[in-house]
Amino acid sequence: MSQNVLAETLEIEKLIAEFPSVMRVELLGHVGSQEQQFPSYCLSIGSQDPQAPVLGWVGGVHGLERIGAQVVIALLRSVLQMQLWDESLQQTLKKVRLFFIPTVNPWGIYHKRRSNAAGVDLMRNSPVDGIGEIPYLLGGHRYSNKLPWFRGNEMQMENQILLQGILKQILGSKFSWTVDVHSGFGWQDQIWFPFAYSKEPFADLPYLHRFKSFYEATHPYHFYKIEPQSYQTHGDVWDYFYLEMQKKQQRFMPLTLELGSWNWLKKNPLQVFSKEGFFYPFQSHRQKRILRRHWTLFDFMIRMTASFEKWADLDADQLELSRAHAMELWYEKK
Numbered sequence: 001m002s003q004n005v006l007a008e009t010l011e012i013e014k015l016i017a018e019f020p021s022v023m024r025v026e027l028l029g030h031v032g033s034q035e036q037q038f039p040s041y042c043l044s045i046g047s048q049d050p051q052a053p054v055l056g057w058v059g060g061v062h063g064l065e066r067i068g069a070q071v072v073i074a075l076l077r078s079v080l081q082m083q084l085w086d087e088s089l090q091q092t093l094k095k096v097r098l099f100f101i102p103t104v105n106p107w108g109i110y111h112k113r114r115s116n117a118a119g120v121d122l123m124r125n126s127p128v129d130g131i132g133e134i135p136y137l138l139g140g141h142r143y144s145n146k147l148p149w150f151r152g153n154e155m156q157m158e159n160q161i162l163l164q165g166i167l168k169q170i171l172g173s174k175f176s177w178t179v180d181v182h183s184g185f186g187w188q189d190q191i192w193f194p195f196a197y198s199k200e201p202f203a204d205l206p207y208l209h210r211f212k213s214f215y216e217a218t219h220p221y222h223f224y225k226i227e228p229q230s231y232q233t234h235g236d237v238w239d240y241f242y243l244e245m246q247k248k249q250q251r252f253m254p255l256t257l258e259l260g261s262w263n264w265l266k267k268n269p270l271q272v273f274s275k276e277g278f279f280y281p282f283q284s285h286r287q288k289r290i291l292r293r294h295w296t297l298f299d300f301m302i303r304m305t306a307s308f309e310k311w312a313d314l315d316a317d318q319l320e321l322s323r324a325h326a327m328e329l330w331y332e333k334k
C-alpha cells in the first residue's frame with residue numbers, strides 16, 4: 001500500500017502547519033484503493049459550543065471536478081488569513097463554527113475520475129431511491145461499475161466518513177448548513193437545494209426562499225441561479241443526510257454549488273477533447289477567476305449563520321407566507 005500525494009492535500013497540510021493554534025484538524029480517515037490510500041481531512045475553526053450555528057463547505061466528491069476542492073481550500077485560506085486581524089470576523093467566530101472537507105474523493109481527483117476507486121458515483125450512492133421520472137443511467141443505476149453513475153451496493157467509505165465528519169460538527173447545533181461544490185453542468189453558477197430524489201418540495205423551503213430574498217436584496221447583481229436540483233436522481237447523499245437529520249430533529253440544509261462550466265468550453269473549445277474537458281477550467285486566468293469569485297457568497301453565508309435568528313426563526317404566519325412565495329417561484333409556475 002502506498003501513500004500518494006495530491007497537490008490539494010499538500011495545500012491543506014501547509015495550512016495546517018501555518019495555523020496550528022486556530023484550526024482544528026480531524027483526519028476523517030484514509031480512502032482510495034487497496035494499493036493507493038489518501039487522507040481525507042475535516043478542518044474547522046470558530047466556536048466549539050455544540051449549539052453554535054455551523055456552516056460547512058465540501059469539495060472533491062466527483063474527482064474530475066477538482067476545481068470544487070480548490071474553491072473550498074481557497075475559501076479556507078482566505079478566512080484563516082482574515083481572522084488574523086479582522087476584529088469583526090474574530091467576534092463572529094466566537095459564536096459560529098466553520099468547517100471544510102475539501103477532498104472527499106481524493107483517489108478520484110488523483111486519477112481524474114468522477115467515481116471512487118470502486119467505480120461508484122458518490123452522489124448516487126445513498127440508500128434513497130428516486131421516485132418519478134429518473135433519467136436512465138444518469139439518474140443512478142446498479143448495472144455495472146464500468147458505466148458512469150453506478151450507485152454501488154453499499155455506502156462507500158468516502159461517504160461514511162464524510163457524513164460522520166459532518167455529524168460531529170453539526171449535531172446539537174441550532175442552525176447548520178453546508179455547500180458542496182461541483183462543476184460541469186450549465187452556463188451559469190447554480191445553487192441547488194433538495195430534493196434530488198423527487199420533485200416534492202422539502203420542509204425547509206421557506207428558509208431557502210428567505211436566504212434567496214436576502215441575498216438578492218443585498219447583492220442584486222449576483223450571478224447565481226438559486227433553485228431546486230434541476231434533474232432527479234437515485235442515491236443522492238444530501239437527500240439521505242437531510243432526511244436522517246430530520247429524524248434527529250437536527251436543523252440542517254444541504255446546498256450544492258454547481259459551477260457552470262459550459263462557458264469555459266465556449267472560450268476554449270479544444271478543451272472538449274481532453275478528459276477533464278467539461279469539468280475543469282484549463283486556462284490559469286480562468287481558474288483564478290473561479291477561485292476568487294465565491295467569496296461574496298461565502299462571506300454572506302458566514303454572516304447569515306451568525307445571525308440566523310434574524311431570518312430563519314419564523315413564526316407560523318411568516319413560515320406560511322414564505323412557503324407560499326417559494327411554491328409560487330419554484331414549483332407552481334412550471
Ligand SMILES: [Zn+2]
Pocket residue numbers: 062065182183
Ligand atoms: Zn459533481
